Amino acid sequence: MDERTRADVERAEAAIVEHYPRLVRLGYLVLPPTMGRHRRVLAAHGLVQRALPRAGRRRSRGSGALPAQRGPEAPSGYDLVRLRTLRLALSYEEWPARPLPAVPSVWGLRLFPRAGGADELALDQALSAVPAPVRAAVGLWHLEGLDRDAARAVLVAAGVADPDGAQQAAGQLDRDTGAGAAALLNSGEFDPCTVQTRPTDLLRRRQRIRAAVALAAAVAVGAAVAGTAGGDGGRPRHETAAQQALDPARLLRTPGDQWADTSRVDFTAWPPRGRQAGDQELLGRALRVWAAPPAGTRITASAGTSTRPPGEPPRLLYAGLIDNVMVAVFHDGERLVRYAEPEDATPTLHFARVDDPDLTTAGALVIGRGNGWQRYLLAPWVSDIATRDLLAPNDPERGLHVAPDGVTDRIPTPPEADGGCGSWPVARLRTSARIVGNRAFLVTDLGDLAPVPLTYLPAAPGPGGPGEVTDAPALRSWARTACSLRSLRGAGVRSVSNWEYAGQRLPEDGGSAAWVCTRADTWRGPGRVTVQFQPPAAHPADPGRIAGRALNTATCSRFGRPVVGQIHWQAKSGKWYVLAAGSQGVGGIDVTGGVRAGAEAATLAVPAPQSASAEVSGRLTDGGSVRAVRP
Numbered sequence: 001m002d003e004r005t006r007a008d009v010e011r012a013e014a015a016i017v018e019h020y021p022r023l024v025r026l027g028y029l030v031l032p033p034t035m036g037r038h039r040r041v042l043a044a045h046g047l048v049q050r051a052l053p054r055a056g057r058r059r060s061r062g063s064g065a066l067p068a069q070r071g072p073e074a075p076s077g078y079d080l081v082r083l084r085t086l087r088l089a090l091s092y093e094e095w096p097a098r099p100l101p102a103v104p105s106v107w108g109l110r111l112f113p114r115a116g117g118a119d120e121l122a123l124d125q126a127l128s129a130v131p132a133p134v135r136a137a138v139g140l141w142h143l144e145g146l147d148r149d150a151a152r153a154v155l156v157a158a159g160v161a162d163p164d165g166a167q168q169a170a171g172q173l174d175r176d177t178g179a180g181a182a183a184l185l186n187s188g189e190f191d192p193c194t195v196q197t198r199p200t201d202l203l204r205r206r207q208r209i210r211a212a213v214a215l216a217a218a219v220a221v222g223a224a225v226a227g228t229a230g231g232d233g234g235r236p237r238h239e240t241a242a243q244q245a246l247d248p249a250r251l252l253r254t255p256g257d258q259w260a261d262t263s264r265v266d267f268t269a270w271p272p273r274g275r276q277a278g279d280q281e282l283l284g285r286a287l288r289v290w291a292a293p294p295a296g297t298r299i300t301a302s303a304g305t306s307t308r309p310p311g312e313p314p315r316l317l318y319a320g321l322i323d324n325v326m327v328a329v330f331h332d333g334e335r336l337v338r339y340a341e342p343e344d345a346t347p348t349l350h351f352a353r354v355d356d357p358d359l360t361t362a363g364a365l366v367i368g369r370g371n372g373w374q375r376y377l378l379a380p381w382v383s384d385i386a387t388r389d390l391l392a393p394n395d396p397e398r399g400l401h402v403a404p405d406g407v408t409d410r411i412p413t414p415p416e417a418d419g420g421c422g423s424w425p426v427a428r429l430r431t432s433a434r435i436v437g438n439r440a441f442l443v444t445d446l447g448d449l450a451p452v453p454l455t456y457l458p459a460a461p462g463p464g465g466p467g468e469v470t471d472a473p474a475l476r477s478w479a480r481t482a483c484s485l486r487s488l489r490g491a492g493v494r495s496v497s498n499w500e501y502a503g504q505r506l507p508e509d510g511g512s513a514a515w516v517c518t519r520a521d522t523w524r525g526p527g528r529v530t531v532q533f534q535p536p537a538a539h540p541a542d543p544g545r546i547a548g549r550a551l552n553t554a555t556c557s558r559f560g561r562p563v564v565g566q567i568h569w570q571a572k573s574g575k576w577y578v579l580a581a582g583s584q585g586v587g588g589i590d591v592t593g594g595v596r597a598g599a600e601a602a603t604l605a606v607p608a609p610q611s612a613s614a615e616v617s618g619r620l621t622d623g624g625s626v627r628a629v630r631p
Helices: 006-030 037-049 077-094 118-128 132-142 148-157 163-177 181-185 212-226 241-245 280-291 472-479 482-488
Strands: 109-113 195-199 298-301 315-322 325-331 335-342 348-353 364-370 373-378 382-389 425-431 440-444 452-457 493-505 512-522 527-534 545-551 564-570 576-582 586-593 597-599 603-607 614-620 625-627
Touching: 006 037, 006 077, 006 132, 037 077, 037 109, 077 132, 077 148, 118 163, 118 181, 132 148, 132 163, 132 181, 148 163, 163 181, 241 280, 280 315, 280 325, 280 335, 315 364, 315 373, 325 364, 335 364, 373 382, 452 472, 472 493, 482 493, 482 527, 493 576, 493 603, 527 564, 545 564, 564 614, 576 586, 576 614, 586 603, 597 603
Parallel strands: 298 348, 452 493
Antiparallel strands: 109 195, 315 325, 325 335, 335 348, 364 373, 382 425, 425 440, 440 452, 493 512, 512 527, 527 545, 564 576, 576 603, 586 597, 586 614, 614 625
16 A cells, blocks of 8 residues: 655645646546546546545554664655556556446536647547557657656556557657647647536536336436435435436437537537427337347347446437437437337447547538438538449439428448448538538548548648539549448548549559558547559549558558558569559658669669568658558
8 A cells, every 4th residue: 555654745735736636637638538527527627636645654663673774765745646546547547347436527518638639539539549658658758848868767656567669659649749739738628637628417406306106216216326215215306317317308408409509519509300309208118128138129239338327417419200210319428329119129329439520521421221221310500411432433413302300312322341341322412601611511421429530631732622523523533432432331430531632643654643541530439541542543433442441540640641552463464563642741762672772762663573571651841751561
């Protein structure tokens, strides 16, 4: 047990009081991003408050006892509480495999650090793709100002098994994210002491529980969550949040036109729709099944999505009949939850993580699904929808009928992962001029409740501003890439972008090829990357060749530039070449291994047998280097 003298504890307490925001920021950085921002804020404050050591008891020495030996010099008060904060934060890496220590409780509010820009979001996604010891090393460098030797000593003392590996990975993340990481980590996006709040229950005290069965279920769930209280065993005098969450009268309901006059255009701006939006019996059944699914309930959850019961009243988005199935959809601030009640069948629950959505990622949800078809429920700010086949870029769009409650006609679903790929249906959504003038974007279905926006970036601007897939170059690029989306089904994907990062003239008058990096960002944070080589094609939808893949990487994101790809290619003469191409920022290409060559340009083509091994790297214009993404 870590016990200290009374003086040590007093110094530690003074350090916590003086440096509290600094310690909480460090803890917040190290904690797992999968916890969600609200719980991560509370946990960061909780672990700093629990970092105060205990004072040990003094033991009297007998007359024959030897004086205590002096050991190593005790750390300062601040060093001690920083070390204990790190140890506690690193222990959370096991969440949710074991119960979490107690954290501060906040009722009726959700807490979020101030929203940053695209740079902060991209850095946060890059940090979420690395383990906690790497985030700890980054924090010790950029928040604490320690050099590598001092940071290593702290990591060792905190119990990190491989401190050198952690610092090596942190250095790579630093190189990927650029020199601005330190400034961004000290910005409001990573400050859990300066937070914004949102209400979780705007209809509190509207009325008491209206049905006896709902009250009985609420008391049972509340007792299970809160535990048994001592005393005379009487019922609690105040409703718990778990009890309130089961009352359909307490569901959050956004006013119908709020979406047109709010700075937060996401699922919180959706009004409740559907003919059964006022059906208290249906909504009560849905909430009770969510809280305690009966035997036989079919439960589906997207990757990285919790199926925990509601902790407070969620927001109602829809309740109505969809293709003879009664459906209710809720949003609890971090998840979409779809309850379906087929006739003469057990109910189903579908959970999907959707924290921090925006205008496009909250533009629609899948309200119904069948064999080869689906229906969307459109956001209130979507004024028009059309469909098209992504594999037929030259074909026109086809209009789609939308019911007054926002439910579309049936749309064909894309092929399954193990099926053929003869077509790839997508939907084009257009926003209302009341919020964003005439903006259009494509979405596709990848098996989750939230359809996935597709974007396109030409080579010139780099991945600093994703664009909509509406013009001819974007549609042609996606026609050759669409079938690769099959591998992403059910992976909890947030968005997918095609970045045509380089063009290359092929040897022996072979025409022009495009190099495309397809990046899929997930709601959990880590990204998946595929680099494709697209030579001239006989048909618009001929797929390119996979040149490389990478998982849990910042490659091809704002913080992952530049990128280099390589591939073996055969000319019409039968001769084989090693081809390589780098994005903007690559000033030269080097090939080693079985082939040795170099070029003072961002592309390279060198004759080499098909069996020759080749290691390709790019020389960056700023003096660094980057290795090619490999298969």
